[in-house]
Amino acid sequence: MTTDRTVTEPIDGGETATIVSDIAIVGGGLAGSLAAAVLARAGHRVALVDKRAVYPDEFRVEKIGGHQLELLRKLDFLSALDGVACRYDRVLNIREGKVVDVSVGQAYGFPYADLVAMARSQIPDPSSLIVDEVTAISNSDDVQHLELASGRRVTARLVVLATGMAGVLGYKLGIRRRVLAERHSVSFGFTIARKDRSPFDFEALTCYGERTADGIDYLSLFPVRAGMRANLFMFRDPTDPIMRELRREPEATVLRLLPGLQSYLGDFRVTDRVQNWVMDLTVVEGHLQPGVVLIGDAFQTNCPAAGTGVARLLMDVDRLCTEYVPRWLMTAGMGREKISQFYSDRDKIAADQQSLKMARFRQALTSRNDIGWDVRRRLHFLRRSLAHRVDQMHPGWLGRVRGALRA
Numbered sequence: 288m289t290t291d292r293t294v295t296e297p298i299d300g301g302e303t304a305t306i307v308s309d310i311a312i313v314g315g316g317l318a319g320s321l322a323a324a325v326l327a328r329a330g331h332r333v334a335l336v337d338k339r340a341v342y343p344d345e346f347r348v349e350k351i352g353g354h355q356l357e358l359l360r361k362l363d364f365l366s367a368l369d370g371v372a373c374r375y376d377r378v379l380n381i382r383e384g385k386v387v388d389v390s391v392g393q394a395y396g397f398p399y400a401d402l403v404a405m406a407r408s409q410i411p412d413p414s415s416l417i418v419d420e421v422t423a424i425s426n427s428d429d430v431q432h433l434e435l436a437s438g439r440r441v442t443a444r445l446v447v448l449a450t451g452m453a454g455v456l457g458y459k460l461g462i463r464r465r466v467l468a469e470r471h472s473v474s475f476g477f478t479i480a481r482k483d484r485s486p487f488d489f490e491a492l493t494c495y496g497e498r499t500a501d502g503i504d505y506l507s508l509f510p511v512r513a514g515m516r517a518n519l520f521m522f523r524d525p526t527d528p529i530m531r532e533l534r535r536e537p538e539a540t541v542l543r544l545l546p547g548l549q550s551y552l553g554d555f556r557v558t559d560r561v562q563n564w565v566m567d568l569t570v571v572e573g574h575l576q577p578g579v580v581l582i583g584d585a586f587q588t589n590c591p592a593a594g595t596g597v598a599r600l601l602m603d604v605d606r607l608c609t610e611y612v613p614r615w616l617m618t619a620g621m622g623r624e625k626i627s628q629f630y631s632d633r634d635k636i637a638a639d640q641q642s643l644k645m646a647r648f649r650q651a652l653t654s655r656n657d658i659g660w661d662v663r664r665r666l667h668f669l670r671r672s673l674a675h676r677v678d679q680m681h682p683g684w685l686g687r688v689r690g691a692l693r694a
């Protein structure tokens with residue numbers, strides 16, 4: 288049962304202590320840390336276990352906006368986000384050097400580690416974070432046990448697996464990852480500045496790829512506290528020599544692939560390490576188990592170009608932590624029938640499916656060169672640029688049409 292105590296209870300002293308909680312969350316990335324904060328704020332006893340005290344400088348999502356912000360607001364994280372991220376409101380969208388349109392709406396740029404730190408800072412009792420590695424899980428219809436690398440143990444009624452793309456623990460439970468698309472996309476992240484240190488003439492900018500053979504979906508430039516961040520998303524063989532060129536000579540290679548960018552960037556240089564990531568699209572199987580529930584990337588990975596990873600994980604956190612867990616803890620047991628309610632949630636399923644749909648759409652729009660997709664691509668950009676021109680002549684027109692369509 289839930290109590291109003293927010294702290295976990297060590298019931299044995301020393302290194303072999305057993306920590307007792309209502310919910311044990313394995314993995315304190317964005318999904319696990321947000322889930323811990325939401326549940327602990329509601330008065331549940333939460334133990335969040337992550338092998339690292341501070342999330343490292345790893346390349347993951349670095350900007351959010353739109354629907355993601357609505358969910359963060361609903362979960363009451365928006366003011367904390369404001370404190371760690373750089374806000375921007377206008378994105379200039381270009382292709383082949385010409386303006387396609389301008390996106391207007393609140394958005395934020397940040398290093399992922401800062402986003403995770405923000406989420407962890409919202410956990411009311413900092414001692415809920417246990418820095419350790421979970422090495423084994425044993426699950427049942429009522430009590431779950433975690434073994435930690437230090438020799439300690441955690442006992443809980445429910446285990447939330449939020450271990451991201453690391454699959455070892457799930458594997459031990461018989462949970463498998465099904466690969467839907469191997470090496471689906473390649474992403475690059477780096478920071479740029481003008482050589483003369485003057486600011487860029489745009490708040491944020493997206494430059495779409497020009498030729499299908501390049502496999503470039505888009506380069507997104509947006510402000511973070513350290514400067515102008517660049518995220519380049521591609522659908523191309525990760526062993527292609529262009530990947531090495533992007534790492535070794537990012538400035539020249541970016542301009543060779545996207546010549547229309549030159550006049551917007553002027554003389555610029557990359558000011559930090561070029562990070563890159565090759566992403567497989569995967570979903571789990573064998574996950575319906577008593578006492579254990581998977582969220583975020585632990586359940587399904589996403590295409591970074593589609594920008595759906597955070598929307599998915601926020602939906603997981605919202606539905607699991609505000610709807611199901613509070614209800615499950617009110618009655619005895621944590622069997623499969625309870626867990627299956629979360630996996631059958633209509634909104635969760637819709638978010639997961641939308642993520643896969645967008646992943647396939649972005650890949651096809653970027654690199655398919657058959658006639659059907661060629662026409663679709665032309666129409667996609669033509670429609671956007673026509674709508675933009677009409678909106679320039681009749682300001683507010685586009686917003687009114689979108690509002691009417693949503694109503």
Ligand SMILES: Cc1cc2nc3c(=O)[nH]c(=O)nc-3n(C[C@H](O)[C@H](O)[C@H](O)COP(=O)(O)OP(=O)(O)OC[C@H]3O[C@@H](n4cnc5c(N)ncnc54)[C@H](O)[C@@H]3O)c2cc1C
Binds near residue numbers: 348349419420450583
């Ligand atoms: C390059 C890149 C760019 C992206 N861009 C976007 C974007 O623009 N928009 C978007 O919406 N999404 C984007 N995504 C997706 C988004 O970043 C992920 O969906 C999100 O970060 C997943 O968070 P998570 O908490 O599920 O996993 P993670 O952040 O990976 O967290 C997993 C945590 O589990 C811990 N852990 C694992 N195993 C154990 C263990 N045994 N014991 C203890 N701790 C453990 C790890 O230390 C880690 O802290 C991008 C992803 C990548 C890779």
